[in-house]
Amino acid sequence: MSFSSILGQDKTVKRLRALIESGRVPPAMIFHGAAGTGKFLTALEFAKALNCSHTPHREKPAAPPQPDENDLFAAAAAPAPAPEPEPEPVKLHTDPSDSCGACISCLQALSGAHPDIRIVDTAFQAALLDEDESANLKIDTMRELTRWAQQKPLLSAWKVFIVRDAEALMPAAQNALLKTLEEPPPGTSVILTVSRKTSLLATILSRSCMVEFGLLPRAAMKTILEANGALPEEASALAALGGGSLEKAAEAGTFLKRISALRPGDTARIFKFTAGLPRDSHKAREEVKTLLDLLLAKTRAAWRGSEGSAKDRFTLLLRRTLDLRRMVDRNVSYALLLETALLESERAGLKLEDLVNPV
Numbered sequence: 001m002s003f004s005s006i007l008g009q010d011k012t013v014k015r016l017r018a019l020i021e022s023g024r025v026p027p028a029m030i031f032h033g034a035a036g037t038g039k040f041l042t043a044l045e046f047a048k049a050l051n052c053s054h055t056p057h058r059e060k061p062a063a064p065p066q067p068d069e070n071d072l073f074a075a076a077a078a079p080a081p082a083p084e085p086e087p088e089p090v091k092l093h094t095d096p097s098d099s100c101g102a103c104i105s106c107l108q109a110l111s112g113a114h115p116d117i118r119i120v121d122t123a124f125q126a127a128l129l130d131e132d133e134s135a136n137l138k139i140d141t142m143r144e145l146t147r148w149a150q151q152k153p154l155l156s157a158w159k160v161f162i163v164r165d166a167e168a169l170m171p172a173a174q175n176a177l178l179k180t181l182e183e184p185p186p187g188t189s190v191i192l193t194v195s196r197k198t199s200l201l202a203t204i205l206s207r208s209c210m211v212e213f214g215l216l217p218r219a220a221m222k223t224i225l226e227a228n229g230a231l232p233e234e235a236s237a238l239a240a241l242g243g244g245s246l247e248k249a250a251e252a253g254t255f256l257k258r259i260s261a262l263r264p265g266d267t268a269r270i271f272k273f274t275a276g277l278p279r280d281s282h283k284a285r286e287e288v289k290t291l292l293d294l295l296l297a298k299t300r301a302a303w304r305g306s307e308g309s310a311k312d313r314f315t316l317l318l319r320r321t322l323d324l325r326r327m328v329d330r331n332v333s334y335a336l337l338l339e340t341a342l343l344e345s346e347r348a349g350l351k352l353e354d355l356v357n358p359v
C-alpha cells in the first residue's frame with residue numbers, strides 16, 4: 001500500500017505529496033468531502049509517507065546458541081565466535097513523497113501499531129475511557145490528544161493524529177482541541193476527516209488547512225469494488241448507484257439484496273422493504289436520503305424519456321419527491337417518508353425494483 005492505492009483523488013494526492021516533499025506540513029488539516037471518497041485511507045497513507053524512513057527493516061538474526069556451562073567439552077571446544085558486524089542499512093530509492101512499505105515505520109503503520117500515528121474515533125474513545133461506544137467524541141478524549149501531542153515522537157519524525165469523522169466532535173471537545181491547533185508542538189500534524197464542514201467551529205476551520213476530496217469517478221469506483229470482491233457486472237451497477245461515494249455504493253448493495261429477497265408483485269413489498277430500515281435513527285436517515293436520491297435520479301431519467309401525460313406525471317412526482325427529500329432532515333418518521341415516496345412513485349409508474357437498475 002502506498003499513495004498508488006488511492007484511486008480517483010489524483011489532484012488531492014498530488015497536493016499532499018508536494019507538502020511532504022517540501023517539508024512544510026501544516027499542523028492542522030481538514031480532509032473534507034462526501035462519505036466514502038477515501039479521506040481516511042488517504043490520511044493514513046499521508047501519515048505513513050510522512051514517517052517513512054525508506055530503509056528496509058531487517059529482523060536481527062537470532063543469537064547463536066550459548067554452550068551449556070555444565071558441558072565442559074563443548075565449552076572448551078567452542079570458543080565464543082566474534083559477533084559479525086551488522087551490514088549498513090541500504091536506503092531504498094523510492095520517491096521521498098511516498099512510503100516504501102518495507103521500513104519499520106511502514107510495517108508498524110500497516111499493522112495499525114505505529115506509536116506515533118494515532119487514530120481517534122468513537123471506537124478508540126470507548127477503549128480509552130473504558131465505556132460503551134458513544135456517538136460523540138468527548139472533551140476528555142481531546143484532552144488526552146493534547147497530552148500526547150506534547151510528548152516527543154517515539155519512533156519517527158512526526159506525530160500524526162487522525163480524528164476520524166470529526167463531525168462527532170462536541171463543541172466543548174472542539175474547544176479542547178483548539179489549543180493544540182493554535183500552538184502546535186513541533187513535528188505534530190492533526191488531520192480531521194469530515195463530510196460536513198458546518199459541524200466544525202469557525203475557530204477550528206480558520207486554523208486548519210482545507211484539503212478537498214471530490215466524488216470518485218465511476219471507473220475508479222468500479223476498480224475498487226472489484227478489488228474488494230464484487231463481480232464485474234455487480235461492480236458496474238454499484239458504481240453507478242453510488243454516485244461517486246463508496247459508502248453509498250455499499251448501501252446500494254444492501255438495497256439490492258433486500259429488494260431481490262422480496263416477491264415480485266407482492267402488494268406489501270414496499271412496507272416489507274421500509275420495515276428493513278436500520279433501527280439506529282442516524283443510519284436510517286442516511287439510508288432514506290440515499291434511497292430518495294436514487295429515486296430522484298430515476299424520476300429525472302424517466303421524465304427525460306417521456307412525453308405527453310407521462311411527462312406531466314413525472315414532473316409532479318419529481319416535485320413531490322424533492323419535497324419529501326427536503327423533509328428528511330426534520331424530525332419525521334423516516335420509514336413513513338420512504339413509504340410515501342415509494343408508493344407515490346409506484347403510482348406514477350416507477351417500481352421499487354427500478355431503483356436498483358443503473359441509470
Ligand SMILES: [Zn+2]
Binds near residue numbers: 053055100107
Ligand atoms: Zn517506509
